[in-house]
């Protein structure tokens with residue numbers, strides 16, 4: 001896999017501690033698919049040898065957007081980069097989501113930063129004239145991506161744990177009102193959300209629905225070399241970086257997944 005330099009077009013704090021970075025990278029932008037990710041080199045002079053995995057948030061022409069929380073050394077370094085600085089990226093990596101041609105109504109459910117790849121998926125679904133409902137959950141209103149940064153044309157429903165915006169409770173509790181009419185469901189969020197979807201399938205109205213999820217695992221290489229991201233599935237051991245990060249919800253052996 002070749003590495004390609006990307007230049008920063010813009011960077012700004014989209015929510016407290018969360019940065020929206022637009023980069024120019026024709027290679028990634030022209031080959032990307034929703035649900036794929038890039039491995040970003042963070043830090044100077046190999047001070048952080050492992051690249052950081054970040055989902056592709058949006059594509060516009062030869063531009064690619066990343067949206068990330070500052071949680072540690074790597075993401076803090078990335079948040080401090082300025083316009084025109086070069087960033088070293090590997091990607092696009094992973095398999096990505098698949099929208100079936102025959103699907104007309106798409107339901108997306110995002111828990112926390114799970115919104116990142118689902119915005120790109122919504123963009124593509126809308127482009128293919130699908131109807132898109134987006135359920136978004138966060139701890140409180142301050143952690144919800146501002147509405148002007150979401151694709152125009154989606155039906156948006158929000159939930160916050162503290163009730164500061166939308167429904168008060170977990171975003172999965174919104175599923176019974178929306179799952180029935182969906183031809184396909186796509187989810188991105190914490191393991192606890194997926195477990196809830198598996199364990200309360202009937203109660204949440206998910207029985208018989210095709211559901212694709214994006215898994216987040218700690219990654220070393222992102223290239224299928226280090227086996228750090230191995231997960232047990234119904235068809236054997238898989239590497240999230242290469243065989244995923246998108247899997248069928250029912251394909252994962254959830255009893256063996258370590259909680260976030």
Ligand SMILES: Cc1cc2nc3c(=O)[nH]c(=O)nc-3n(C[C@H](O)[C@H](O)[C@H](O)COP(=O)(O)OP(=O)(O)OC[C@H]3O[C@@H](n4cnc5c(N)ncnc54)[C@H](O)[C@@H]3O)c2cc1C
Nearest residue numbers: 050052053054055067068069072073074075116217218219
């Ligand atoms: C496929 C994929 C897509 C992701 N997309 C996004 C995104 O779009 N936005 C976002 O905010 N976060 C995303 N994450 C999580 C993000 O990769 C971590 O928050 C980031 O690597 C932390 O790096 P750090 O140096 O700031 O933190 P540190 O904790 O200092 O990182 C130390 C090491 O742990 C690894 N690491 C730490 N947390 C994670 C994690 N949750 N997942 C994988 N590796 C981790 C780092 O890569 C690094 O090697 C994604 C993770 C995966 C696996």
Ligand code: FES
Nearest residue numbers: 222224226227241
């Ligand atoms: S991160 Fe190294 S094999 Fe997946």
